Amino acid sequence: MNELELYRQLRLWLDPIGLCAYLGRRTQHGKRCDHTFRYTEEYIAKYAVEETQAAEVERILIEFGGNCDCEVGLNLCSRLSELGAIADMENE
Numbered sequence: 001m002n003e004l005e006l007y008r009q010l011r012l013w014l015d016p017i018g019l020c021a022y023l024g025r026r027t028q029h030g031k032r033c034d035h036t037f038r039y040t041e042e043y044i045a046k047y048a049v050e051e052t053q054a055a056e057v058e059r060i061l062i063e064f065g066g067n068c069d070c071e072v073g074l075n076l077c078s079r080l081s082e083l084g085a086i087a088d089m090e091n092e
């Protein structure tokens with residue numbers, strides 16, 4: 001899958017920008033992270049579509065280069081915003 005397809009898959013389960021914001025806050029912008037996906041899993045449990053598989057979400061985040069909560073929060077937000085804008089334009 002290319003990045004746009006990965007983004008679309010992710011968005012079926014949760015709000016990618018919401019996840020980024022949540023992780024930024026929970027890891028205090030990367031200062032507090034045990035380099036797992038514990039806060040990602042917390043976000044999924046609270047906000048994702050029911051029956052979302054955390055392992056599947058994490059597989060996609062890793063493909064984007066985010067290997068733990070702080071990397072997703074710090075590195076992926078601008079890219080995910082761009083992909084969101086592209087995806088929206090293509091839907092028009």
Ligand SMILES: [Zn+2]
Nearest residue numbers: 033035068070
């Ligand atoms: Zn980390």
